Amino acid sequence: MESLPRGRHGLTREYIAQHQRERILIAIAELLHDHGYDRTTVAAIAGGAGVSKSDFYAHFASKDECFGAAYDAAFERVELTILSACAAESRWPDCVCAGIGALLTALADTPAQASLLLVEGLRAGPDVYGRYQAAIERFVPCLRDGAPRGRDGRRPPQATDEAVVGGIASLLGRRVLAGDAPRLTRFFPEVAEFALTPYLGVAEARRIISAR
Amino acid sequence: MPPRGKGGTQETRAPKGSPSIRPTLPREFIALHKQRRIMDALAELTAEQGYEATKISDIVKRAGVARKTLYDNFEGKEEVFLAAFDAARDEILRRVREGSADPDADWQERIEGGLAAFLGFIAEQPTLARMCMIEALSATPETSRRYEEAYETLVELTRRGLPQDERLPGTIAETLVGGVAWIVYQQIRRGEAERAEDLLPELTEFMVAPYVGAGMA
Numbered sequence: 358m359e360s361l362p363r364g365r366h367g368l369t370r371e372y373i374a375q376h377q378r379e380r381i382l383i384a385i386a387e388l389l390h391d392h393g394y395d396r397t398t399v400a401a402i403a404g405g406a407g408v409s410k411s412d413f414y415a416h417f418a419s420k421d422e423c424f425g426a427a428y429d430a431a432f433e434r435v436e437l438t439i440l441s442a443c444a445a446e447s448r449w450p451d452c453v454c455a456g457i458g459a460l461l462t463a464l465a466d467t468p469a470q471a472s473l474l475l476v477e478g479l480r481a482g483p484d485v486y487g488r489y490q491a492a493i494e495r496f497v498p499c500l501r502d503g504a505p506r507g508r509d510g511r512r513p514p515q516a517t518d519e520a521v522v523g524g525i526a527s528l529l530g531r532r533v534l535a536g537d538a539p540r541l542t543r544f545f546p547e548v549a550e551f552a553l554t555p556y557l558g559v560a561e562a563r564r565i566i567s568a569r
Numbered sequence: 570m571p572p573r574g575k576g577g578t579q580e581t582r583a584p585k586g587s588p589s590i591r592p593t594l595p596r597e598f599i600a601l602h603k604q605r606r607i608m609d610a611l612a613e614l615t616a617e618q619g620y621e622a623t624k625i626s627d628i629v630k631r632a633g634v635a636r637k638t639l640y641d642n643f644e645g646k647e648e649v650f651l652a653a654f655d656a657a658r659d660e661i662l663r664r665v666r667e668g669s670a671d672p673d674a675d676w677q678e679r680i681e682g683g684l685a686a687f688l689g690f691i692a693e694q695p696t697l698a699r700m701c702m703i704e705a706l707s708a709t710p711e712t713s714r715r716y717e718e719a720y721e722t723l724v725e726l727t728r729r730g731l732p733q734d735e736r737l738p739g740t741i742a743e744t745l746v747g748g749v750a751w752i753v754y755q756q757i758r759r760g761e762a763e764r765a766e767d768l769l770p771e772l773t774e775f776m777v778a779p780y781v782g783a784g785m786a
Contacts, residue, residue: 513772513774522751
């Protein structure tokens, strides 16, 4: 496929290159999910994507670079889904619930990418850890900025915002590791309650979640 | 089993090939001491340069033992890691159990006590903390399995420590431990494990506050 001459199908070189790149990123996520990092070779990734090894190296210098790019692409996709779900809501608690719902659906729909984001993120070494951390940090302000002050007029300590997001990521990562990725959406009420309770108290959090 | 040493004495000679400078130390003592040094060396090297980059030759050099001594005591690098991990895990769990065991304390105080014991270990043993909480996750499939096992034990201890209320979500203990682990993990990554105890007030509030005043405390 990669050797199709430009003139006959009218596809630009850029289009083909971009398309190949996406196929490679999908292939590496699936191979990592099925076989783990060590057994995911460049040859296997190229084979899975239907490109040659030299095409692979035209896009990425190494398996690690490809891994990082796949992580970024998977996160971008999930983040976009979450942000669009949030944008449809106007109140903070609804926005948090919509974001969590969208996150769980996106992860359940693509278990290989869920595993890449949540399981490999903490387990694949320092480069990927940096990405995992950055991904978690992206959601901390979403939680913090809109959150109302507590019953006594003060905000929970800053560690709470991070611990809430990190705790949810950890819970979901362990469920994905146990093979439960396709069933993640069933955790919606618990995850939403966990996210809202530090800010609203249990009773109010439950009222909002059950009203949805 | 042939009698050890001469004339039925409990003391044994130094192993063949090593200078017999301390003939009064029992062989078991020396062996344990050497095992300990090997495990400590691996923990230090792993914290400094990662598990992957740590070679057997680095370990024996750091521990000041012969290569053969390492292989007499361990099958290889992974077994040294697992032995060091198990020892540190046992110590962490012992302290957390002890810290949260006060029968006169209420559940919040017991949670705080367990958390304080955990953070105390991290602050006291930054090298082991890094090995257990960071390197174990990615070193080998078996180290990662043991990490998950130890994590599960902490989740279970937390579950038993929280108020027994069926309205609490079934995953609450797991998510709380995940949140604490994440904050501590970052603290270690930043090279600030020694100050882990500073996190106690905020993490206690994170674990306890949501359930106070909601009919659950």
